[in-house]
Amino acid sequence: MPKAAPTADAHPDTTSTAPSQTETTKAVTYADAGVDISSGDRAKDRIKYLAKRTFNRSVLGGIGGFGGLFQLDLKKWAEPILVSSADGVGTKLKLAFDLGIHNTVGADLVNHCVNDIAVQGAAPLFFLDYLATGKLDPAVTEQIVTGLADACKANGCALIGGETAQMPGFYQDGEYDLAGFIVGAVDKSKLITGATIAPGDVLIGLPSTGLHTNGYSLARKLFFEVAKYKPTQYIGAIGDKAGTALMKVHRSYLAIMQKLANAGLAAGMAHITGGGITENLPRILPKGTCAQVELGSWPVLPIFEHLQALGQVPQDEMLRTFNMGIGLIVVVPADKFSKVRALLNRAEEKFHVIGRIVKGDRSGDKAGDRKVHFV
Template sequence: MPDDNAQATPAEPKKAKSISYADAGVDITSGDRAKQRIKMLARKTFNKQVLSEIGGFGGLFALDLAKYPEPVLVSSADGVGTKLKVAFELGIHHTVGADLVNHCVNDIAVQGATPLFFLDYLATGRLENDVVETVVRGISEACRANGCALIGGETAQMPGFYADGEYDLAGTIIGAVNRPNIITGEGIEAGDVLLGLPSNGLHTNGYSLARKLLFEVAKYGPEHYVNELKDKAGAALMRTHRSYLSVIKKLTAQPEMVRGMAHITGGGITENLPRILPKGLDAVIDLSAWTPPPLFEHLQHLGNVDRDEMFRTFNMGIGLIAVIPAEQVKKAKAILNRANERHCIIGRIVTRGTRKVVYN
């Protein structure tokens, strides 16, 4: 007779499928392949001061104390911002690396520093090796052009955080200057002249507004040819952020030539020039001194944007301002002419006491 109280033997539980990091969206093998390509690109920027290989926990760089007997390290970190959205739409990834490096180089060069080394950070949802290699190649080439070494960085896979085909890009630069050669603007005086150097378009600032005006208000596509710009909308927005390092070096090689410099980035002339003004001084800008390029005029027209808003958002065609003593202006202009560098006098420093920019 069967025993009614007997317990049935439980079935063996099915083994769960083994789940890997790749199943969660992070492909370590693909990441390793990307890192090998990055190493090759980074090595092209190395010099004798670089003491480490790509892949260590930190990059090693030996400062040349013969060149910098009174060294002061100067650092800056920045990103490319929503200009990347245009890059995604156009599939253009080779210029954003140069945008990033040149922006950071300018930020320290205006303080008299020479770039030493650079670190990049690229984060994406799904790793596309060809895209990563293209971006890093742009970074590597810009580092070489600016004489700095790409000694490390981070490539992060963050599935679920970034949409497929998108990434974020940021960088940190370290430079050096001898203490007596630091340029802070503290020596700026009333009567000094403002010398403006042209930008190459929007550079890397104001893209949220520019994209809204071009793509939402005007309803252009990135490939739409705009007569007012004599270019396609996307191409006009993708012009590379230029480096001013070489021309800055030429100006600062002359004693007492430059009292201050401002890199005109986010905040435009309105917010960047006051960063170097001593107390008690204003900068008066002569709006008749130059004509903003067609891109800026078209953007203003599309959105009926107030003039002050334009100058607080965009560089308006001026990417760098050097503050020059009046007696040095003739010599400064000669230096710039020899370098085939376009420039114009856009204003002066006056005594008013508010540390503001005044537009006339």
């Protein structure tokens, strides 16, 4: 016999709560994920305008290509050597966020990078930046890039490109990171390497404006966690507000370095950044030499003395964390010292004789070569 047809109640419930293919769903865009392309485009238009102010005839094309184009003028150098460097602003940016000051960190970055290549005798050619944030704020971006462009212009350097990245969920609201990349050139015959540094050479220190861009993790801890200062609080010991003192712009030494280099008076130059004198001066010392630096031979800025007192920071820790008031050290042959002194005085450049190069001591278990001895 044929089986009876099953009744409707015999079927399992096949009703689905999932949307059917005929139902419409809202389209998800990049903006829904947190990236506002339109806002980014508006910011980039402003960046193009600011960058163009730094262009010279060596810059080919404009901002917006896949790569920045720069034509090296071979008439300026018989044997051009390209010198490059990259750096960031570091946790000094935290202060920029707290104070809402964004027009100086670009100058910090450019000047730092310029100094790094100028110590080798190089003239800056072009600069690129990397700005990354969670959500792009066009007003903040314009302040940052204005600082970059102004500093590039002041240093004779073209801002020819970079990257502006929106990465929602990666950075906290209102925060960003900033890094820079620089390329310069020097004639091979005028490259300053420190190879000719010899015992008897004089160490000349040029003053810094403050912390520049190094040691901020320790400085912020001492000011804002240990001492409980507010960024806007006036501190009598340093004669300034906490935030203002810490935000002082990293100085560019380009002009005075070029005068010394062009006159052939510098055997070596060291940019005193992270690691202080302790770790940066040895980078230019040749084998068989070390540096003898006389503590007390220059005025330590009050901010460093106050930081040390707040945390009872050991002296050697201070010297390898902060610049302690010396942002650049020039090594000068003793027989050229009078010419250097005259050049610095004509340029109205303050300076301090802070020590000498001495013969390296290889006695004992530890080699004394390429070291700094503080006396």
